[in-house]
Each structure stands twice: as C-alpha cells, then as structure tokens.
Amino acid sequence: MLLSEIKEILNATVLWGEEHLDREVVSACGSDFMSDVLAYVKNQPVLLTGLVNPQVIRTADMMEMCCIIFVRGKVPSQDMINLAKDRDIVIMTCPKRMYEACGLLYYNGLRGNCDGND
Amino acid sequence: METIKLVYPVEGGDLIEAGEASSKMKLTLKKLGLPQDVIRRASICMYEGEINMVIHADGGEAQVEVDSDQILIRMIDSGPGIPNVQQAMQEGFSTADSTARELGFGAGMGLPNMKRYSDEMTIDTVVGTGTTVTVKIKIPQ
Ligand SMILES: Nc1ncnc2c1ncn2[C@@H]1O[C@H](COP(=O)(O)OP(=O)(O)O)[C@@H](O)[C@H]1O
Ligand SMILES: [Mg+2]
Numbered sequence: 001m002l003l004s005e006i007k008e009i010l011n012a013t014v015l016w017g018e019e020h021l022d023r024e025v026v027s028a029c030g031s032d033f034m035s036d037v038l039a040y041v042k043n044q045p046v047l048l049t050g051l052v053n054p055q056v057i058r059t060a061d062m063m064e065m066c067c068i069i070f071v072r073g074k075v076p077s078q079d080m081i082n083l084a085k086d087r088d089i090v091i092m093t094c095p096k097r098m099y100e101a102c103g104l105l106y107y108n109g110l111r112g113n114c115d116g117n118d
Numbered sequence: 119m120e121t122i123k124l125v126y127p128v129e130g131g132d133l134i135e136a137g138e139a140s141s142k143m144k145l146t147l148k149k150l151g152l153p154q155d156v157i158r159r160a161s162i163c164m165y166e167g168e169i170n171m172v173i174h175a176d177g178g179e180a181q182v183e184v185d186s187d188q189i190l191i192r193m194i195d196s197g198p199g200i201p202n203v204q205q206a207m208q209e210g211f212s213t214a215d216s217t218a219r220e221l222g223f224g225a226g227m228g229l230p231n232m233k234r235y236s237d238e239m240t241i242d243t244v245v246g247t248g249t250t251v252t253v254k255i256k257i258p259q
Contacts, residue, residue: 035225038162039234051222055169058137059222062144062161064154087141 001025001110003067003090006046009104010094012069016081017090023066027113030071030102034059044113048101052076054083061087071098119186122150128168128193130177133221139180140165143191150184156257159235160189163253166228167193173218174198175249188237189255199245206241207233 004021007014014021028046031037037047037059045066049056052074060068067090070076075093076084084091094101106112124146126139144161164180171178175197183190200206207229214224229251233239236253243249 032222033225034222035227035231038166039225039227039231053221054134055137055221055223058141058165061141062137062158062165064158 001105001108003046005108006067006069006105006110007092009108010069010092010096010101012092012094015076015091015093016085017067020066020088020090023090025066025110028102028105028110029112030098032098037063042113046110048098048105050074050098052080054080056080057083057087057089060084060089066090067092069094069101071096071101122184124182124184126180126182128171128177128180128195130172130175133169133172133218133223136168136172137165140168143180143182147184147189152184152189152257156189156255160191160255162235163232163255164191164193166232167191167251167253169223170228170251171195171197173214173223178248185257187257187259189257191253191255193251194248195250196248199247199249200241200243201245203241203243 003023025045027044029041029044030048032051034055041063047060047065048069050071070093073095128139140161143164147157175195178195181192205211209230210226212224212226218224232253237256238254240252
C-alpha cells in the first residue's frame with residue numbers, strides 16, 4: 001500500500017513528507033507504548049499512535065520506520081516535526097481513533113506482519 | 119579493521135533528549151556500512167539502555183567499540199544500582215514512575231529487550247554506586 005493510499009483511507013493530513021507519499025509499505029503496527037513497539041515490532045514501517053512526544057519519533061527511527069500516524073486528531077509540536085524531518089519519517093495526523101484507524105487499514109489490505117498474536 | 123571507539127554522554131533529567139546518543143551511534147554505524155540487522159539490534163539496545171540511564175540513574179555515559187566482528191556497547195552510570203538483577207531481568211518488572219509511563223516507557227521490557235536483541239549481555243551493579251550494562255552484538259562475517 002502506498003502512503004498516499006493510507007492518507008486517503010484515513011482522511012489524514014500530512015504534517016511532513018508530502019513528497020514521500022509514493023513510499024510503499026506492506027505492514028503496520030499500532031501502539032501507545034513505545035516499550036512494546038521496541039519489543040514486538042518487526043519490519044513494520046508504519047506506526048499508528050495516540051502518544052505525542054519526541055520519544056515516539058526516536059522509537060520509530062530506531063525501528064527504521066518510514067511513517068508515523070497520530071490518531072485522535074493529535075498534532076505533534078514543531079520540534080517533533082523537525083525531528084521527524086531530520087530522520088526522514090513522514091508524519092500524518094488523522095481524526096479517527098486507534099481501533100478504527102487500524103481496522104480500516106487492515107480491511108484495505110495492510111497487515112500486521114506478526115507470526116504470533118498482536 | 120582497527121577498533122573504533124565512540125563515547126556518548128547521556129544527560130539525566132527529562133526524557134526529551136534521551137535517544138540522541140543512540141541516534142548518533144546509528145548514523146556512525148551506517149556510515150561504516152555494517153549490516154542493517156546489526157545496526158538495528160545495536161540501536162535498540164543502546165536506546166533502551168539510554169532510556170534506563172535517564173529514568174533510573176539520572177544519566178551516565180555510553181561507550182561503544184566497533185571491531186570487524188562485533189559491536190560492544192557499555193552503558194555506565196553512577197545511579198542507585200539494581201538490588202535484584204534477576205528480578206529486574208523479568209519481563210514486566212519495573213520501578214519506573216508515572217512520568218516515564220506517560221512517555222510510553224516503564225513496561226519492564228527494556229532489559230529483556232536488550233537481552234533479546236544482543237548476543238551477550240552482562241549487568242555489573244552495586245547498590246548505591248552504579249550500574250554498567252554491557253551488550254555485545256556479533257557481526258556476521
Ligand atoms: N541503569 C539502571 N539503574 C538502576 N536501575 C535500573 C537500571 N536499569 C534498569 N533498572 C531497574 O531494572 C528495572 C527493569 O528495567 P527495564 O527492563 O528496562 O524496565 P523499565 O525501564 O521499563 O522499568 C527498572 O524498573 C529498574 O528498577
Ligand atoms: Mg527500561
């Protein structure tokens with residue numbers, strides 16, 4: 001799925017990286033707990049989260065992710081957006097809640113890439 | 119290849135800056151052209167260690183040594199030490215306060231994560247003196 005399709009499906013607003021929406025991704029994950037992202041995520045280049053602080057960007061960076069979507073209409077600070085830009089991570093915000101946002105993407109074919117349960 | 123030594127101070131205080139050292143190390147490892155998986159594992163270990171030094175020990179120092187066959191990361195602090203290492207290593211055990219939790223940490227997964235992502239891990243700790251966590255990541259030849 002292209003990031004541009006994700007944007008469409010979630011009715012999201014791109015806060016940084018409009019020019020990178022041609023990136024293609026095959027899986028995603030959703031969590032408000034960065035410890036869990038670091039523990040369980042494997043090759044999931046998109047993170048959906050309702051948590052807004054710089055550690056979200058840094059965690060995504062450590063996990064080599066290419067896009068973060070803030071749910072529930074959350075908007076990160078300019079400092080966070082600059083950090084994401086520096087790390088080459090596309091930032092979007094969408095009005096949907098976590099469950100619905102993840103569900104919509106899954107329904108449209110974006111899976112979780114998990115061997116076990118998630 | 120000659121051993122490359124890198125040293126990064128880790129500031130105590132709030133968690134806002136935590137991760138800067140890991141980020142810098144990651145960039146250096148990329149420039150060295152190491153395998154992606156090795157870089158990822160080293161970065162996660164260092165990041166968890168950095169977060170621990172900030173939330174549990176008010177900062178410290180990370181020393182990284184890169185050889186042709188391994189990356190050695192030492193995270194050294196002069197914090198309170200860990201009274202029961204076996205307990206600290208258990209998934210879910212955490213003494214982190216609510217501030218750390220609000221930032222998405224304190225799940226008690228840090229040390230177990232470091233063990234999982236490294237090839238070897240040792241914890242040297244003295245209560246009241248400090249802690250040194252060392253992880254080794256092998257570079258496949
Ligand atoms: N550098 C350190 N100094 C003192 N205590 C530590 C340090 N690192 C870890 N600990 C102790 O070990 C526990 C488990 O660590 P960890 O698995 O990273 O979980 P978390 O950081 O989420 O609490 C911590 O809650 C803390 O009590
Ligand atoms: Mg920790």
